[in-house]
Amino acid sequence: MLHLKEYLPKLNQGLALDVGTRFGEFAFSLAEVMPEGSRIIGLDSDPRTVEQAREKNGDKGIEFQVGEGAHMEFADGTFEVVALSNTLHHIEDYDAVLREMLRVLRPGGWLVINEMFSDGQNRLQQVHFAQHTLEAKLDMLSGGFQRPTWKKEEILAILSRLPLQEVRTAELLEEPEMDRKLETKNAKLVELVEKKAAGKPEYEVLLEEAQQIQKDCAAYGIQRCTQLLYLGKKE
8 A cells, every 4th residue: 555665674573563453454554564474463442343354354464453542451662563544633642642652662663653634635635635524523523533634744743742763754645446435435425414413503514515525526536635654763
C-alpha cells in the first residue's frame, strides 16, 4: 500500500505493532517491511472488530488482539516498530496513546504515524474530505468519537513534540482500489444518515449534506486524501 520499504531502513527481526488496526490494512504494510520470522500484532479496542478481523484476515499472518492504545499490556521496549495509521483523529486523548506507543517501542525502534490531512487536496480529494467530515459528525452523533481531518501543519505540530531522532516525512497516496471503496461508501451516505440521524434535530441538515456530497462525487469523482507519513527513531 504505502511502500514503507522506501522510507524505513533495514529492520531487525522481531515484533511490530499496529495500534487501532481495524481489519489490519496497515498491519499488512508492516508485514512487508519486517524481516522474515517477525511477528505482526494488530491491536484494536473493539472486540467485535477484532473478531471480524480474525475471521476475515486471520490466515494472513497478522495476530489480532483486543487492547486499549492508552493502556497496553506489553512490557517496555517490546517492539521494533509501532504504528498508528489514520487513527489519530479517532483518539480523544492522543497524547496518552502516543506516550504508550513510545513506551512499548524499544530504544532505536521506529515509530510510524500515517494520517490523512485536509488542506492542499485536489477537487476529487475534497469530495473525500467532505464525506469523511460527514462520517465524523455521524459518528459523534451516535456516541463515538472522531474529529474532522486535521490540516498537515496541525498533525506536524502534534508529532513534532515526540522525542524522536532521524525524523522523516513523506506525502503518499493509496492504491486506486481504495478510491473505488470510497465510491461504494459514497453511494450509501444517505442510507447512513437515515440510520444514524433519523429523528434527531440534525437530520435534515445532515441529509442535505449527504445528498450534496453524492452529487459532487457524481460530477467530479472521489479520491482518497493525500496522507502524511511521519517516521522517527526512539532515542
